[in-house]
Amino acid sequence: MTTAAVLSTTSDATTSEAGAPPVLELEAVTLRRNGKELLGGVDLRVRQGEHWAVLGSNGAGKSTILSLCGAQNHPTSGTVRILGHQLGRIDVQTLRRMIGHVNPRHTAGASLTVEQVVLTGLTGSADLPRRWEPTPDEASRVHELLARVGMATRAGERWPTLSQGERGRTLIARALVGRPGLLLLDEPTTGLDLAAREQFLAAVDDVVAEDPTASTVLVTHHLEELPRTTSHAALVRGGVLVAAGPVDEVLTSELVSAAFDHPIQVGRLNGRWHATSA
Template sequence: MTTTDLAPASQDAPGSADGRPPVLELAGVTLRRAGKEILHGIDLRVEAGEHWAVLGPNGAGKSTVLSLCGANQHPTTGTVHVLGHRLGRIELQALRRMIGHVDPRHRVASPLTVEQVVLTGLTGSADLPRRWEPTPDQAEHARELIASVGMGDRAGLRWPTLSQGERGRALIARALVGRPQLLLLDEPTTGLDLAARERFLTALDGVVAEQPTTSTLLVTHHLEELPSTTSHAALLRDGAIVAAGPVDEVLTSAGVSEAFAHPIRVERTHGRWHASGA
């Protein structure tokens, strides 16, 4: 395989105040599937270095929004710009190589080892292309990431034999291996034990510190799983955004209660969030 580098961001990419295109811009996005509109007029703008939490009840459309941001599907109407490129005008796989995506729907078809699965993050594919080899730097970075998610002694294990939590850890390393400018995390701590969850949050804080322009979007059902570096939040309900903006303005008891149609008390202590029934 030849690695196709992306052309410079398209001329029609919307600009920000400093002239750089936003990392993500969704404008008037609707999406229809199986005769049903599942997203209605989504507007969302994410700048470099912002860290977004995406929250909402089951079926609100969180994963669907992330799949658009991850160049996995096109909107039915409206526009999606990712890293300055408009979906529909760019080869999706080339774009995917610049995005780290922890996707619970990710399928590993062949019995790859943990190390091989992590390396597929560099090729943006489900399998390792024939004749493709990582550079020594890439291989070393993959090994470091595998160790950082606590899988250093399991790098040679094959995918079908892994537990759910081990797969989750491998997919986090896979998402980080390309040092992406955009990191999409769809319930990344599902199946992780308590220590692995905290290790993941520490690893994410490390990425944020090492790569200050990387932006993240994290979907979770549990406010306790939000990293303390979260800067913004979007609340979804029934395929629409009910609130989006700086995290302390959006993750309030009133905002979260409205999104979930249920009274919820939200508290923030030592930088982390907690939710309980009001």
């Protein structure tokens, strides 16, 4: 199947989802750095309530796309609209505060407790600013979120003593504390063991299930690392989307093989995906 054929199939699928307002729109986005074209014309629309997975091989451009979605980068050409605001026409710090970002490489202040790490989601910092105090509402939201991700009994634990899985769940609560309109997850299960990965994915499914207006974009290499709640997928290859649309139409053996340039058999069991060499 050619790239053009893939794109025409999936653009129909994407536009048929019309209804909920878009939270993220990339139109004809290109990005060049150091004379190299990293993105070669990306179109992507994420609507409220959708949960997208962005998949592709090493160096395909997934993190670059996510950096635009998180207002961490600007396109060379094309338009990026996040939560109704066009990049370049709004203060990026203001915009970044509207976006929740789960980055497993987040470095929290070493002396912070779990509860304080979640609070840093409100200050947008690694440490808590001196003399900063949460409002009673903010403090109760932190406890509500820690309960949701299964960390309520660990609120007083210090960050360095946490396991990778506990850190991951704490970082989801941190990303959600500011009630973001968009949640970005950047290879969030990297480095987690099997149990920690499963607990993390269950925590994502739980927070998503409780808020029908939540919208997420998750970047990963592995189909096994997709939450059950994934509703849409985009496949990236060489800085372009080779497929994008409802997850069952995109995560097929044919399209995934084309995106990874390798024969891959895709399967789904109990709502979760798996992939092996065909």
